[in-house]
Amino acid sequence: MSVLEIRNLHAGVEGAKILKGVNLTLRSGEIHALMGPNGSGKSTLGYVIAGHPHYQVYDGDILLDGESILDMEADERTKAGIFLAFQYPVAVPGVSVANFLRTAVSNVRGYTDRARENGNNGTIGSNLMPMREFRRELNAKMKEFNVDPSFARRYLNDGFSGGEKKRTEVLQMAMLEPKFAILDESDSGLDIDALRVVADGINKLATPDRGFLLITHYQRILNYVKPDYVSIFYNGRVVQTGGPEVAHMLEERGYGWVEEEFGAEAQPA
Amino acid sequence: MSVIVKEKLMESVTGFNEDTVRAASTSKNEPAWMLDLRLRAWRMFEEMEWPKATDESWRRTRLTGFDLENFQPFATPGVENGRAALNDVMTHELDEMESAASIVFQDGGPLYRDASEDLASKGVIFTDLQTAVREHPELVRKHFMTTVVKPESNKFTALHAALWDTGAFIYIPRNVRVELPLQVILNQATAGAGGYHHTLLVAEEGAEVTVVDDLLGGKDGLQSSVVELVVGDNSVVRYMNLQDFDHSTWNFLTGRAAMGRNSDLRWIQVSWGSRLTKAFLDLEMLDEGGHGELLGIYFPTGRQHIDHETLQVHRAPHCFSDLLFNGALKDKAHSVYMGIIQVLPGAQKTDAFQRNGNLILDSGARADSIPGLEIEADDVRCTHAATAAQVEDEYVFYLMARGLTRAQAERMIVQGFFQAVLDRVPVESVVTKLERVIERKIGG
Numbered sequence: 013m014s015v016l017e018i019r020n021l022h023a024g025v026e027g028a029k030i031l032k033g034v035n036l037t038l039r040s041g042e043i044h045a046l047m048g049p050n051g052s053g054k055s056t057l058g059y060v061i062a063g064h065p066h067y068q069v070y071d072g073d074i075l076l077d078g079e080s081i082l083d084m085e086a087d088e089r090t091k092a093g094i095f096l097a098f099q100y101p102v103a104v105p106g107v108s109v110a111n112f113l114r115t116a117v118s119n120v121r122g123y124t125d126r127a128r129e130n131g132n133n134g135t136i137g138s139n140l141m142p143m144r145e146f147r148r149e150l151n152a153k154m155k156e157f158n159v160d161p162s163f164a165r166r167y168l169n170d171g172f173s174g175g176e177k178k179r180t181e182v183l184q185m186a187m188l189e190p191k192f193a194i195l196d197e198s199d200s201g202l203d204i205d206a207l208r209v210v211a212d213g214i215n216k217l218a219t220p221d222r223g224f225l226l227i228t229h230y231q232r233i234l235n236y237v238k239p240d241y242v243s244i245f246y247n248g249r250v251v252q253t254g255g256p257e258v259a260h261m262l263e264e265r266g267y268g269w270v271e272e273e274f275g276a277e278a279q280p281a
Numbered sequence: 282m283s284v285i286v287k288e289k290l291m292e293s294v295t296g297f298n299e300d301t302v303r304a305a306s307t308s309k310n311e312p313a314w315m316l317d318l319r320l321r322a323w324r325m326f327e328e329m330e331w332p333k334a335t336d337e338s339w340r341r342t343r344l345t346g347f348d349l350e351n352f353q354p355f356a357t358p359g360v361e362n363g364r365a366a367l368n369d370v371m372t373h374e375l376d377e378m379e380s381a382a383s384i385v386f387q388d389g390g391p392l393y394r395d396a397s398e399d400l401a402s403k404g405v406i407f408t409d410l411q412t413a414v415r416e417h418p419e420l421v422r423k424h425f426m427t428t429v430v431k432p433e434s435n436k437f438t439a440l441h442a443a444l445w446d447t448g449a450f451i452y453i454p455r456n457v458r459v460e461l462p463l464q465v466i467l468n469q470a471t472a473g474a475g476g477y478h479h480t481l482l483v484a485e486e487g488a489e490v491t492v493v494d495d496l497l498g499g500k501d502g503l504q505s506s507v508v509e510l511v512v513g514d515n516s517v518v519r520y521m522n523l524q525d526f527d528h529s530t531w532n533f534l535t536g537r538a539a540m541g542r543n544s545d546l547r548w549i550q551v552s553w554g555s556r557l558t559k560a561f562l563d564l565e566m567l568d569e570g571g572h573g574e575l576l577g578i579y580f581p582t583g584r585q586h587i588d589h590e591t592l593q594v595h596r597a598p599h600c601f602s603d604l605l606f607n608g609a610l611k612d613k614a615h616s617v618y619m620g621i622i623q624v625l626p627g628a629q630k631t632d633a634f635q636r637n638g639n640l641i642l643d644s645g646a647r648a649d650s651i652p653g654l655e656i657e658a659d660d661v662r663c664t665h666a667a668t669a670a671q672v673e674d675e676y677v678f679y680l681m682a683r684g685l686t687r688a689q690a691e692r693m694i695v696q697g698f699f700q701a702v703l704d705r706v707p708v709e710s711v712v713t714k715l716e717r718v719i720e721r722k723i724g725g
Binding site for chain 2: 062063064065066085086087090091095096098101102104105106107111112113115116117119120167184188
């Protein structure tokens with residue numbers, strides 16, 4: 013049982029404040045949907061949790077099981093169990109999915125650190141998860157998450173369609189086995205079939221030892237992934253939290269009323 | 282005895298002049314025709330002007346600080362003495378590659394050779410050019426700097442023709458196939474000396490061969506090399522020029538491939554080393570159906586300056602040429618890529634590509650890229666593209682968000698960038714070697 017706690021988080025980029033006092037708690041076994049209009053700062057929240065160096069934290073804290081992660085680099089946060097699925101995963105030509113994932117998995121599961129402790133750096137590949145074991149697991153998960161086996165050899169996101177990118181993000185999540193997964197608009201730009209595949213992947217990974225933050229603009233994906241909580245994000249903070257009924261309300265009423273109710277006069281001083 | 286004679290000759294060599302050219306010829310016991318060729322080239326050299334900053338080819342690559350008088354005109358060759366004559370680096374290079382035959386040169390001459398196949402029985406000639414001048418004069422006279430690269434091409438080819446020293450002569454007869462690579466290694470061991478490496482490859486109709494030129498050493502030296510590839514009708518040639526000179530070498534290279542009907546060439550040009558490199562590389566499609574690929578990688582660091590100027594000439598219809606040069610740059614390094622696809626009248630159905638990508642790793646580094654097209658036929662498909670990108674935080678962050686350290690992420694992005702060329706390097710041991718150099722260059 014783990015807890016990711018965001019406390020009064022103020023953050024932004026180059027002096028501009030984007031997050032203005034975010035309070036949010038994620039727990040293992042829970043799916044928490046974060047819904048809000050475009051430009052409300054939802055993606056920024058994902059980046060700040062994952063440790064994007066462009067963003068500065070001005071105030072507040074992010075605690076993973078009571079320990080602040082603010083001083084950790086992005087890779088250390090990933091090793092600690094945080095995973096961010098990107099809205100727009102970048103293409104990295106020349107780097108195959110398998111090669112990249114083997115390095116990533118080896119770091120996250122401690123092969124690399126153990127090799128260093130054992131002074132085993134001399135042998136090529138000694139710091140990586142054994143190839144056979146890795147391939148076996150990768151193949152099994154590619155099958156389970158509907159990723160064509162040919163993707164192992166393809167260059168990461170290079171020439172992938174929108175749906176292929178999002179599916180590969182889910183595959184990466186499955187391989188890295190995070191405690192908390194933040195999915196940034198994993199539903200955007202997908203047709204209904206691709207959306208089902210991605211939603212199906214999330215549901216398979218939604219085990220009692222893992223928590224999710226599902227950042228989305230639309231209610232659509234919530235027809236396939238059932239959230240325990242839904243929060244409304246507006247103007248850099250969480251303005252309302254409730255159960256799945258909140259999502260239904262947003263679908264019926266849109267975001268207009270949010271601005272009326274939590275607009276300029278409602279901003280914290 | 283002969284060694285003493287050579288030493289005496291060297292004493293008399295004090296600068297770049299006609300006597301030096303004569304000494305270079307005498308020390309190799311050359312026939313008169315070669316001495317004549319050298320002397321004619323020397324006169325051309327003397328008549329030609331040095332490149333000026335206003336010359337299009339030299340606008341971005343200046344010879345500031347370059348002075349012939351700073352170099353010993355040529356080095357004294359080592360003595361062939363079996364494997365004992367080789368240093369660790371050369372031994373390693375030999376051991377890493379499974380080759381049909383190898384020749385190692387040091388300074389001005391051959392130092393070691395071995396073969397795992399009986400090439401002579403197939404009619405293949407693979408020997409040092411000095412020996413070829415004596416043993417195969419008709420072939421060498423026909424091809425050596427007569428049609429593919431001429432002495433008058435530029436100032437450095439004239440100098441090269443006057444003073445050429447090391448390099449292999451490779452002749453593959455009709456329909457003969459040599460499967461394993463032929464390996465040529467040059468180690469310019471003497472510091473501050475001039476070197477003039479020549480590669481002359483003649484692939485007759487239907488021949489198949491792979492040749493690797495490995496260029497090392499050259500501290501504080503001058504290297505002016507020439508590569509001539511005669512790619513016969515229906516022949517298949519794979520050529521790799523792996524330049525890894527000391528970072529103090531002034532390096533000039535002029536290379537050209539003359540491509541016959543339905544011939545197939547892949548030329549891999551690697552420019553790791555040197556203080557400054559100016560390389561002119563041409564593919565010339567002389568007859569129908571030729572397929573030529575010119576692929577280059579470079580990775581200057583520190584204050585290295587690497588300049589490739591390429592020309593894809595399509596004289597005949599229905600030819601394909603593909604050029605890809607990818608470079609990464611660190612520190613205050615500077616690279617120049619200039620390229621032209623030239624399609625002459627009548628070369629219809631030409632299919633030609635040219636791409637240059639640059640990955641800039643430090644803000645002090647600079648990459649100039651000047652692609653160009655000159656098309657005089659109306660039914661052709663030609664494209665060119667140049668890109669310059671930085672290893673952006675977005676890429677690094679994406680990989681770090683998957684658990685890679687910053688160093689691992691940067692390394693993977695740079696290696697990935699070179700992969701498009703490495704994927705097309707046909708010799709596995711060369712790929713491994715190039716990957717190791719890339720690793721080393723990323724690390725510092």
